[in-house]
Amino acid sequence: MRAGAATAALLLVIAGSIGRAVWGSPEAAAAAAGLLLYLLLEGRGANRKGRIMLALGGLAAIAALLTLPAAPALLLKAATEAAAIIGLFTALGFLREAAETSGLVQRCGEWMVRQPPGRRYAVLTLGSHVISLVLNFGVLSLLGIMVAKGNTVEAAGGEPRIVAIRSRRMLSAILRGFALMTVWSPLSVSFAVVQTAVHGLAWQVLLPLQGGLAVLLLLLGWWVDRLEFPASSRRFGPGEPGAWLPLLHLGGVIAAIVAAAMLAAEMASVRMVIGAMIVVPPAALVWLAVQRRGLVSAGRDLGRRLLSSLPGFRNEAAMLGGAMFLGIVVSAFIPPAATARAIGALGLPAPLLLVALALGVMILAQFGVSQIISVTLIGGALSDLQNLGLHPLAVASGLMGAWALSACSTPVGAAVLTVARIGEVPVLQVARQWNGTFVLGGAALLSLWLIFLGEILGH
Numbered sequence: 001m002r003a004g005a006a007t008a009a010l011l012l013v014i015a016g017s018i019g020r021a022v023w024g025s026p027e028a029a030a031a032a033a034g035l036l037l038y039l040l041l042e043g044r045g046a047n048r049k050g051r052i053m054l055a056l057g058g059l060a061a062i063a064a065l066l067t068l069p070a071a072p073a074l075l076l077k078a079a080t081e082a083a084a085i086i087g088l089f090t091a092l093g094f095l096r097e098a099a100e101t102s103g104l105v106q107r108c109g110e111w112m113v114r115q116p117p118g119r120r121y122a123v124l125t126l127g128s129h130v131i132s133l134v135l136n137f138g139v140l141s142l143l144g145i146m147v148a149k150g151n152t153v154e155a156a157g158g159e160p161r162i163v164a165i166r167s168r169r170m171l172s173a174i175l176r177g178f179a180l181m182t183v184w185s186p187l188s189v190s191f192a193v194v195q196t197a198v199h200g201l202a203w204q205v206l207l208p209l210q211g212g213l214a215v216l217l218l219l220l221g222w223w224v225d226r227l228e229f230p231a232s233s234r235r236f237g238p239g240e241p242g243a244w245l246p247l248l249h250l251g252g253v254i255a256a257i258v259a260a261a262m263l264a265a266e267m268a269s270v271r272m273v274i275g276a277m278i279v280v281p282p283a284a285l286v287w288l289a290v291q292r293r294g295l296v297s298a299g300r301d302l303g304r305r306l307l308s309s310l311p312g313f314r315n316e317a318a319m320l321g322g323a324m325f326l327g328i329v330v331s332a333f334i335p336p337a338a339t340a341r342a343i344g345a346l347g348l349p350a351p352l353l354l355v356a357l358a359l360g361v362m363i364l365a366q367f368g369v370s371q372i373i374s375v376t377l378i379g380g381a382l383s384d385l386q387n388l389g390l391h392p393l394a395v396a397s398g399l400m401g402a403w404a405l406s407a408c409s410t411p412v413g414a415a416v417l418t419v420a421r422i423g424e425v426p427v428l429q430v431a432r433q434w435n436g437t438f439v440l441g442g443a444a445l446l447s448l449w450l451i452f453l454g455e456i457l458g459h
Contacts, residue, residue: 002041006311010036010090014277020080021270032079035086035321042314050318053370057322060329068332078328081196082321084273085372088192090251091277091314092136094284095257097305097439099134101291104253105142107246113146113170121225125218127247128177133185133254140415143174144422151237167423169225172434175419176221179407182219183400184210184259187280189320190403192273192370197327197379200392203265203272209393213401213449217442224438257283320372327376334381343388350389351454355447357382358398362443365406365413375399391457394450401446409439 037336064071099105103147112127113120124143132139147170151163166402182190186207195201257279265275288298348356361374378399384389411431420427 003307003311006038006041007307009034009041009314010086010288010310013038013083014087014281017084018277020275021274022268027122029076031087032076035079035083035317038317039321042311043286043318046314046318047455049408050315050322052324053322054318057325057329059324064329070074074329074332078325081328082324085189085192085324086313086317086321087277087321088187088273090313091244092134092187093309093313094281094302095134095287096136096138097302097309098284098287098291099131100138100142102287103291104246104250105131105135107366108250108322109143109146111246112143113150121131121169122222124170124173125177125221128174129214129218130247130251131180131256132178132181133258137178137418140174140418140422144171147171147174150421155253156444165229167425167433169229171419171423171430172438173221173225174235175217175408175415175430175435176438179404179415180214180221181237181404183214183404186258186272187276190270190371190375192398193324193375194379194396194403195271196324197376198382198392198396199379200265201396204272206393206396207262209397209433209453210400213397213446214244216445216449217401217404221438221444223440253287288305319370323370323372324376330378331377331380332372334377338353343382347380349454351451353388354390354394354398354450354454357395358402358450359443361399361402362406362409362439365410368410368412369405371403371406375403377413391453394453394457397453398446398450401442401449405442405446407437408435408442412437 012034013031016029016034020031039054045052046054061075064074068074084357108127108131112123115123124147128139128143131142135142147167151166151170182188184207185191186203191203195203261272261275261279262276262285264270264278265272268275268278285298285302286296288302289295292298292301326395343353346353346356357378361378364374365371378395382390382395407413409431410416411427416427416431416435420430
């Protein structure tokens with residue numbers, strides 16, 4: 001019964017978030033109530049970090065009620081925005097259920113890990129990038145476990161050194177491909193948070209802009225891999241050449257889902273996060289129906305799987321929802337005008353200020369400050385971006401780029417922790433030794449990108 005109630009609560013979060021965006025305020029309370037009910041049912045089972053985040057959110061709510069005159073409206077806004085993030089994550093859960101049982105996804109993964117050394121990094125990065133759009137964190141486990149199983153001493157000709165090199169290159173490729181999805185994907189949490197935090201964003205322009213940045217960072221990762229592992233050290237056995245057809249087919253499925261979400265957002269005049277919530281669940285059902293060769297059996301199967309999986313979202317609901325709630329409430333205690341004056345007193349030109357904000361997100365992430373909190377705080381503090389000479393598109397680009405790079409380097413991040421566990425190496429080895437050069441190079445590239453954007457958009 002509790003699992004059914006928890007599942008129903010998350011479905012209410014999706015329905016309430018869509019209703020709020022399309023029809024107005026009454027449904028906002030439904031989305032917030034759904035999230036609260038879910039956390040009451042499952043929050044106690046969250047991990048330590050999740051419980052700490054919920055406790056901090058509760059303390060921030062109490063402080064707001066005691067000191068802010070408009071606290072009830074603020075808390076409702078914070079709860080509904082947190083519900084929107086969890087609604088998106090839940091909707092993507094539908095898609096994960098369809099992707100995890102898809103033979104197409106499995107074939108893509110198997111083909112990627114069989115690639116010869118010369119193109120293995122590029123294929124794994126691109127494949128991880130594409131598959132993460134539907135599997136999110138699940139891509140790390142899917143491809144990571146395939147890599148771990150295939151990367152044996154026997155397959156490396158009896159040389160443990162080759163096993164270690166292979167593990168580092170392939171797992172780094174998977175991690176970077178996943179992390180760079182957050183640079184541009186309208187189905188990502190980063191896109192939803194930035195769209196909420198930075199006012200005046202035109203997502204139709206932001207999307208292609210971020211696509212360009214993602215390509216540059218993907219190419220940087222490939223170049224760093226070639227630099228760190230020159231030809232003399234790439235001594236792997238021959239790989240099987242494979243056809244790109246499975247990955248192209250999967251890319252077509254994902255492109256159709258993203259295009260449908262964009263169309264829904266445009267037609268309903270809502271944010272992309274809402275467009276995704278409208279489109280993704282029925283798209284997942286159709287995908288399963290194709291696999292099961294029947295809509296009714298697919299619906300029954302999806303229902304059973306969701307009853308099992310959605311109650312297990314407690315850690316994500318506590319961490320993501322709690323961070324969003326905390327960021328919005330805390331930002332109400334920071335007067336935007338005072339923050340703008342303090343930042344203006346630094347005397348930095350607008351392009352360098354963009355760089356400083358992006359690097360600030362990356363530095364805070366190293367100390368365990370969630371990107372959701374830092375991005376929300378920056379967006380709230382810089383609500384009047386034009387007075388500081390900062391264009392909303394440039395701010396959003398910097399924040400999303402910093403989010404992706406910090407996901408590769410923070411030793412307390414879920415992605416780095418997952419890769420370290422699969423590779424059976426220390427967390428700091430993944431964050432610093434494996435990805436340090438890439439992240440530093442990415443920070444330099446992002447800085448040049450933001451200076452360029454600041455100059456172009458500032459005129």
